[in-house]
Amino acid sequence: MAHIPDGVLSAPVLAAGMAVTLGGCALGLRKLDHDKIPQTAVLSSVFFVASLVHFPVGPTSVHLILNGLVGVALGWAAFPAILVALLLQAVLFGFGGLVVLGVNAMNMAIPALLSYALFAAFARGGNRKLALLGAGLAGGLGVMLTAIMVAGSLALSGKEFDAAAKLTLFAHLPVMAIEAAFTVAAVGLLLRVKPEFLGIAAPEGSYA
Amino acid sequence: MLRAATILTALCVAAPASAHKLKVFATAIGADISGYGYFAPGGRAQDSDVTVTTDGKVVATLRTSSEGEFAFTAKSRTDHIFSVDAGDGHVATYRIAADELPETLGAGGVAQTPLAGTQQRPQILPLGPTPMSAAEIRAMVEQGVAHQLRPLREQIDAWQEKLWLHDILGGIGYIVGLAGLAFWLSANRKLKSAGPAIREARR
Numbered sequence: 136m137a138h139i140p141d142g143v144l145s146a147p148v149l150a151a152g153m154a155v156t157l158g159g160c161a162l163g164l165r166k167l168d169h170d171k172i173p174q175t176a177v178l179s180s181v182f183f184v185a186s187l188v189h190f191p192v193g194p195t196s197v198h199l200i201l202n203g204l205v206g207v208a209l210g211w212a213a214f215p216a217i218l219v220a221l222l223l224q225a226v227l228f229g230f231g232g233l234v235v236l237g238v239n240a241m242n243m244a245i246p247a248l249l250s251y252a253l254f255a256a257f258a259r260g261g262n263r264k265l266a267l268l269g270a271g272l273a274g275g276l277g278v279m280l281t282a283i284m285v286a287g288s289l290a291l292s293g294k295e296f297d298a299a300a301k302l303t304l305f306a307h308l309p310v311m312a313i314e315a316a317f318t319v320a321a322v323g324l325l326l327r328v329k330p331e332f333l334g335i336a337a338p339e340g341s342y343a
Numbered sequence: 344m345l346r347a348a349t350i351l352t353a354l355c356v357a358a359p360a361s362a363h364k365l366k367v368f369a370t371a372i373g374a375d376i377s378g379y380g381y382f383a384p385g386g387r388a389q390d391s392d393v394t395v396t397t398d399g400k401v402v403a404t405l406r407t408s409s410e411g412e413f414a415f416t417a418k419s420r421t422d423h424i425f426s427v428d429a430g431d432g433h434v435a436t437y438r439i440a441a442d443e444l445p446e447t448l449g450a451g452g453v454a455q456t457p458l459a460g461t462q463q464r465p466q467i468l469p470l471g472p473t474p475m476s477a478a479e480i481r482a483m484v485e486q487g488v489a490h491q492l493r494p495l496r497e498q499i500d501a502w503q504e505k506l507w508l509h510d511i512l513g514g515i516g517y518i519v520g521l522a523g524l525a526f527w528l529s530a531n532r533k534l535k536s537a538g539p540a541i542r543e544a545r546r
Contacts, residue, residue: 140364143434169529176522180515187506219521223514228506229364229383 137200137281141232145292152238163214178205179216183223197310203277204318206247207254213247238288246280267319274318275311282307365433368500369425371443372489379412380427383504387411388429396424420448445482
């Protein structure tokens with residue numbers, strides 16, 4: 136449900152999404168440091184492929200989004216990374232429409248930024264356990280906020296989010312749990328081997 | 344962890360599909376159009392609204408069954424567009440072209456005389472005392488062929504959503520290429536800002 140197809144949303148919502156995404160990408164690219172380019176590309180690839188990982192949930196299947204992890208690892212650079220990955224998903228896999236690309240990118244990148252802010256707040260102190268807790272919360276928050284933003288985009292377009300759709304929020308509970316665990320694992324590894332990757336200033340030897 | 348995942352999965356058994364992409368498939372066998380809405384990696388669009396449009400006018404609104412299926416009997420030989428709305432932002436359409444509907448349906452709207460033996464298969468053509476007209480035989484053959492072709496068309500429709508390794512690798516390749524472009528641009532920018540010094544040093 137995170138990938139909205141074309142022909143569903145109203146023009147003002149589309150325009151707003153486009154504007155927010157353009158602004159976010161401009162800011163993200165301006166803040167993108169030379170040294171962070173490979174990292175951004177790797178996480179963009181991870182995001183691109185993550186949506187292919189399906190989990191059976193009852194009679195259906197849900198897929199990973201991983202925008203929380205992308206946000207935690209990239210900060211503002213998550214905007215261009217997510218936009219590029221979404222564009223490729225739309226063109227190559229047919230996930231989501233091209234006209235709604237701005238809205239889809241906004242719905243996944245804004246939660247990524249908030250996940251980043253949450254994680255940064257938890258990790259600032261240099262306490263490993265607290266940082267991992269922040270990572271888990273950020274991973275879950277990314278999915279939850281995306282679901283809420285998708286619901287909001289539909290509601291603002293005059294589409295009532297009916298009972299079946301409300302249940303899809305529940306279908307995303309396992310996705311949230313899996314992404315939280317995934318983000319904790321990834322951040323745990325990074326804190327051990329390469330804490331500077333996460334872009335949080337911490338004294339030498341912390342997070343041990 | 345595994346147990347938690349199992350519990351969560353069990354909790355969500357009743358949840359509807361929420362995959363990436365909704366698709367609609369329908370075929371006409373005679374004037375009877377039947378089809379279903381389905382999600383690309385799996386699952387059917389249950390209890391979803393279906394609107395049937397011909398010539399830009401909504402002629403019927405249906406609802407899919409618990410198997411995601413719907414059925415509609417065409418009353419005119421015009422293009423029928425079936426639009427399924429899963430209610431969570433997934434919408435998909437499918438067009439049944441006028442050519443697929445029997446010629447006995449008038450293009451204007453009123454059905455002409457219904458065929459005798461519509462339910463019969465072409466294999467058991469009754470060559471009884473009253474021989475069938477050429478039109479009747481043609482209509483029955485068309486129905487039979489449509490019936491036989493349905494699984495094949497279903498397969499082709501689903502096949503379009505198959506993910507190919509070359510698509511995945513191609514996408515990653517694009518990202519690598521964009522990263523290279525970003526490197527070049529940022530190096531260019533650095534070179535410009537530190538231009539004179541570097542140019543001096545190169546000499």
